[in-house]
Amino acid sequence: MTRLIRGFLLFSILLAGLWVSQRDQTVPVVLAQVTSTPVGQAFAPVVLRPAQSSTTPPPVTATLSPTATHTPVASLTPTTTPTVTPTSTATTMPSALFESVLLLDGVDDLAMVPHAPLLNLGDDESFTVEFWFYVANGAPFPSQLDTLVCQLEAFCLTVLRQSSPADRVQFSLWVNETTFQTYFYHVWLVPGWHYIAATYNHIDQSLQLYVAGQRQIAETLPAPIHISDQPLFVGNGFPPALEMLRLSDLVRYDQATVTVPAVPWSADDHTVGLWQFDKPAGTQIF
Numbered sequence: 001m002t003r004l005i006r007g008f009l010l011f012s013i014l015l016a017g018l019w020v021s022q023r024d025q026t027v028p029v030v031l032a033q034v035t036s037t038p039v040g041q042a043f044a045p046v047v048l049r050p051a052q053s054s055t056t057p058p059p060v061t062a063t064l065s066p067t068a069t070h071t072p073v074a075s076l077t078p079t080t081t082p083t084v085t086p087t088s089t090a091t092t093m094p095s096a097l098f099e100s101v102l103l104l105d106g107v108d109d110l111a112m113v114p115h116a117p118l119l120n121l122g123d124d125e126s127f128t129v130e131f132w133f134y135v136a137n138g139a140p141f142p143s144q145l146d147t148l149v150c151q152l153e154a155f156c157l158t159v160l161r162q163s164s165p166a167d168r169v170q171f172s173l174w175v176n177e178t179t180f181q182t183y184f185y186h187v188w189l190v191p192g193w194h195y196i197a198a199t200y201n202h203i204d205q206s207l208q209l210y211v212a213g214q215r216q217i218a219e220t221l222p223a224p225i226h227i228s229d230q231p232l233f234v235g236n237g238f239p240p241a242l243e244m245l246r247l248s249d250l251v252r253y254d255q256a257t258v259t260v261p262a263v264p265w266s267a268d269d270h271t272v273g274l275w276q277f278d279k280p281a282g283t284q285i286f
Contacts, residue, residue, distance in 0.1 A: 103240060106238060129246075130196065131242060131245040134242070134243070135194060146237055155174070157172075245275040247273040
């Protein structure tokens with residue numbers, strides 16, 4: 001469907017749960033897929049297809065392992081994967097949050113959005129990234145760094161799981177292709193769901209990191225964020241689940257405390273991408 005907003009023709013595409021607004025483009029090109037690559041092999045990004053007259057993107061074939069499925073929480077059962085390194089404690093599976101979750105194996109499963117101009121976050125506009133992630137067990141030993149959401153050479157949200165000191169939630173931003181600043185907050189990530197929100201203001205290079213609705217970091221980047229041509233990765237190496245991811249083209253929060261979402265978000269005029277992960281088990285494109 002199409003609609004006219006602020007002088008732009010926006011295409012709002014509901015693609016298996018992914019809402020994407022396309023500005024000044026004739027066809028949608030941003031897709032998300034879940035894939036799994038054998039350990040030791042490089043991940044091959046999906047190539048964007050040429051523009052076509054249709055407003056519906058052509059299908060993309062994804063490959064994934066049995067554990068890299070979008071699984072309704074009601075049917076979650078523990079799985080055994082030979083390539084997964086055992087954790088220090090028994091793994092528990094996610095309880096219900098918003099109907100279903102994106103379940104990953106913690107080794108090589110991820111969701112990827114190929115790069116498109118729409119993903120030039122920070123380029124003459126601010127942005128907010130927010131989502132839920134699930135911690136299944138206590139801190140591992142030795143420590144491990146897990147990627148939650150990342151666009152290399154632009155920004156990354158990661159967690160450093162460690163037994164001492166407390167775990168670290170980290171917000172990294174690049175100022176050029178090779179230089180980045182990492183801001184982090186120590187917190188014990190107990191088993192269960194955790195809500196994270198991160199913002200960047202392109203006018204004054206200020207940034208914020210919210211954990212469980214509380215602003216824990218408010219800093220200023222020494223230079224404007226670097227605009228990257230890399231794809232956006234979700235959950236690369238992270239076990240076991242993520243839920244409800246939203247990218248916005250403005251700073252949605254600027255107060256010390258924000259309300260942790262209790263219901264799924266709906267897309268609005270500032271939504272760049274919205275993943276609800278609410279499709280049937282086995283879904284590979286969101």
